[in-house]
Amino acid sequence: xxxxxxxxxxxxxxxxxxxxxxxxxxxxxxxxxxxxxxxxxxxxxxxxxxxxxxxxxxxxxxxxxxxxxxxxxxxxxxxxxxxxx
Numbered sequence: 001x002x003x004x005x006x007x008x009x010x011x012x013x014x015x016x017x018x019x020x021x022x023x024x025x026x027x028x029x030x031x032x033x034x035x036x037x038x039x040x041x042x043x044x045x046x047x048x049x050x051x052x053x054x055x056x057x058x059x060x061x062x063x064x065x066x067x068x069x070x071x072x073x074x075x076x077x078x079x080x081x082x083x084x085x
Contacts, residue, residue, distance in 0.1 A: 013072065025067040028060075032074050 013030040020026050036047045053074040060068040 013070075023066075025069065026063065027057075027069045027071055029071045030073075032072065037074070 010030075012032060012034050014033045015028065016031050017029040018026060019029070036045055038044070039046050056072050056074065058070050058072065060070050062068060
């Protein structure tokens, strides 16, 4: 199956790559382009990017009877008051 473009209409995600496995299932690799996130420890707003969290995979709506997955790399960041230095 050839690669194709599909608008996800999810504005906070940036498309990185797509893979089609031997069963025809499609995986879209996407990355968050959020400019802020909530600290998982204290709940405060973190506005500086520190990196990305572990990749999470979610099943999306099927296309032509093939499963579609989104692999997402969420943004992480330190809270200003807790930043090192």
